Amino acid sequence: MDKAQLISKTQHRLSELLDKQISYREIVFFIVAALCFSSFISPPIALLLGLVVARITGHPYLHLNHKITHILLQVSVVGLGFGMNANTALQVGKEGFLFTVGSILFTLTLGWLLCKALKIDLKTSFLISAGTAICGGSAIAAVSPVIGAKEKQISVALGTVFILNSVALFVFPLVGEWLHLSQNQFGLWSAIAIHDTSSVVGAAAKYGKEALQIATTVKLARALWIIPLAVIASFVFKTQKVKVKIPYFIGLFVVAMLLNTYIPQVQYVNGFIVNLSKIGLTLTLFLIGSGLTGNVLKSVGLKPMLQGVILWVSISIFTLWVILSFYS
Structure with missing residues (x-):
């Protein structure tokens, strides 16, 4: 290869690299995501920013969003x-069991x-009922292979739950x-009436430290009901041969609580871990929020959304009445 060919090939390679530079929507996405590391951005505001990004520029890595x-x-929980x-969590779990x-x-x-x-x-x-009853998208993901649900059925249920879940975080x-x-x-109330663990923890964290502890404990205990439901x-649905996925991260959550309660040395780092x-x-x-695209909203349909709204409003009002009547 002579010098002219080498220069030409190098220029071509540089041109390819420039063509693959970070796009405008990737820059916007990373800037807004970086804002989430600021103490000024609360969970509801983060969700709102995600919805804005989804609407204006779109999520550049949408195919990876669900897994991430x-x-x-799970790591955050x-x-x-x-x-x-x-000890406090055990007491809360006992009080909320029958409820x-x-x-x-x-x-x-x-x-x-x-x-x-x-x-x-x-x-x-x-799937919509399971997501509303237990823990939103996690319940839908766990139950859908058990009942042999198709992709369209899963997407409709997830879309319904995610939309209402987003509303709950603000309301x-x-x-x-x-x-x-x-x-x-x-x-x-938030642990029982809000669908996904993410919005339960987000809403409770905004309300107060004690509310966060109670909501997280009750919600994760509730998530274990995925197993008997599945x-x-x-x-x-006559699909007994399908294996049920167990939410193992709940066990790690319990281990973290035990370490914090009984190992004094953990006190030196627990504040940093919780903040992170x-x-x-x-x-x-x-x-x-950035994953709630127009396609997700369009996939739901009127009747499934109506079922989701009625279920959500009903369980919210019912549980609120019980809490106001019997819990101080």
Whole structure:
């Protein structure tokens, strides 16, 4: 290869590299994502920024978004365990056990009735009910292979839950302040009536430290109901051979709580870990918001959204009434 050819090839290679430089929407995405590391950006604001980015420039890495948010949320939740006391969490879990069981049964029963009344596809309806009853997208992801749900059915259920989940993150703290709910009351209410763990933790973190501890503990205990629900669903939909995915990160959350409670040396680093976890949660909500594209919104449809809204409003009002009546 002579000198002229070498220069020509080098110029061509440089041209290719310049063509592959970071695009405008990638620059915007990274700048806004970096803002989530600031203490000025709360979880609701992060979600709102994500929605704005999704609408204006779009998510440049949308194909990776689900996996990244899934991992980041789990790591952040485990980190929050380093700021919690195991004895307090055990007491909260005992108090919320019957309430949790009752609310799950209430939601699933109402979901079945709405499925019949609105004439919605059975599997889509069941996924929406499971997501509302237990833990949003995580429940839908766990139950969908068990019942043999198709991609369209899963996307409709996820879209419904994610939209309402986003609304809840803004509405719940406002309602809590308006009704002067205590930290205990709000933590319990948000854990039961908000779909996804991300928005539960985000709303509770905005409300207060005690509300965050109660909400996270009750929500993760609630998430364990994915297992019996999936087993029952396998018999109802006659797919018993499918394996149920166990949410192992909940075990790591418990380990983090135990370390924080019984190992004194952890006290030196727990504050740093918790703060880092809150940043991770804020970034998670930004990514969730930026993933709510127009296609997600269009995929839902009127009847599934109507079922989701009725279920969500019903469980929110019912649990709020119970909390105001029996919990101080």
